[in-house]
Amino acid sequence: MGWVCVFRGTGLVDAYLARDWLEASGLTVQVRGDLTTIRGEIPIAESWPTVWVSKREEAAANEALRLMRGPRLVRGPWTCPACGEEGDPDLDACWQCDTPRPAEEPG
Numbered sequence: 588m589g590w591v592c593v594f595r596g597t598g599l600v601d602a603y604l605a606r607d608w609l610e611a612s613g614l615t616v617q618v619r620g621d622l623t624t625i626r627g628e629i630p631i632a633e634s635w636p637t638v639w640v641s642k643r644e645e646a647a648a649n650e651a652l653r654l655m656r657g658p659r660l661v662r663g664p665w666t667c668p669a670c671g672e673e674g675d676p677d678l679d680a681c682w683q684c685d686t687p688r689p690a691e692e693p694g
């Protein structure tokens with residue numbers, strides 16, 4: 588059975604939060620790259636833990652992670668303040684003029 592990486596932590600805490608969240612969602616989860624087992628063998632910057640699920644649970648895991656991250660990653664289209672182009676919801680800067688996306692409006 589294949590495994591896919593669905594989450595790359597920037598520290599131990601968020602990887603384990605992701606693991607706990609996914610397990611609470613009924614998924615089978617592996618954490619790889621745990622600092623407590625590999626400490627000293629590879630550089631810290633390359634050793635943040637990653638969270639893996641089986642291939643057939645990938646979609647469910649991604650959906651669960653989207654919910655875990657909350658509304659800040661569920662963003663709508665936006666309009667570039669510099670050139671007026673409509674930005675892609677997934678981009679943090681204008682595709683046309685590279686102006687950074689403005690902060691979210693409240694509400």
Ligand SMILES: [Zn+2]
Binds near residue numbers: 667683686
């Ligand atoms: Zn622009």
